[in-house]
Amino acid sequence: xxxITATDIFPEFLAxxxxxxxxxxxxxxxxxxxTLSGSADSSFDAVVGLxxxxxxxxxxxxxxxxxVLRPGGTMxxxxxxMLNPQIAIQKNIPAIKKACGDSPDxxxxxxxxxxxxxxxxxxxxxxxxxxxxxxxxxxxxxAASVEKIGYILEKIPLIREIAxxxxxxxxx
Numbered sequence: 350x351x352x353i354t355a356t357d358i359f360p361e362f363l364a365x366x367x368x369x370x371x372x373x374x375x376x377x378x379x380x381x382x383x384t385l386s387g388s389a390d391s392s393f394d395a396v397v398g399l400x401x402x403x404x405x406x407x408x409x410x411x412x413x414x415x416x417v418l419r420p421g422g423t424m425x426x427x428x429x430x431m432l433n434p435q436i437a438i439q440k441n442i443p444a445i446k447k448a449c450g451d452s453p454d455x456x457x458x459x460x461x462x463x464x465x466x467x468x469x470x471x472x473x474x475x476x477x478x479x480x481x482x483x484x485x486x487x488x489x490x491x492a493a494s495v496e497k498i499g500y501i502l503e504k505i506p507l508i509r510e511i512a513x514x515x516x517x518x519x520x521x
Contacts, residue, residue: 356380383409418521429457472519479512
């Protein structure tokens with residue numbers, strides 16, 4: 350029964366989304382993800398995304414998310430963790446970044462820095478948690494085993510800090 354609004358700057362991606370998910374409660378909207386242009390203030394109960402923020406000007410994007418969330422609204426994102434050695438190398442060494450197909454502005458995040466940015470915008474109930482040791486290059490036949498090991502590593506305080514992703518959550 351929820352109403353979902355999917356946004357993108359590329360009309361062809363929105364057309365693909367409409368084709369894959371033709372449900373009447375899923376709306377599509379061309380919008381700049383940094384400002385969430387086209388969305389009114391306090392118009393959403395939640396703003397969620399998967400590997401989106403690291404492509405954007407983070408300060409503008411977080412301000413835009415804060416603007417469109419209703420009081421008590423939730424934001425939740427999964428983003429790359431800069432403390433992961435492979436990600437740190439990929440995002441910071443230009444030749445490797447280019448070879449991996451990353452865009453020049455693409456980055457990753459430190460948990461403490463994202464928390465600080467969220468706090469400055471008066472988000473509440475901040476949660477930035479490292480997770481995910483399953484690398485995309487792991488062969489399918491090993492994925493379940495690696496995932497189980499990853500769940501164990503996520504519970505070890507210092508080890509979890511180098512997980513591949515960060516869950517970023519907060520409330521307005």
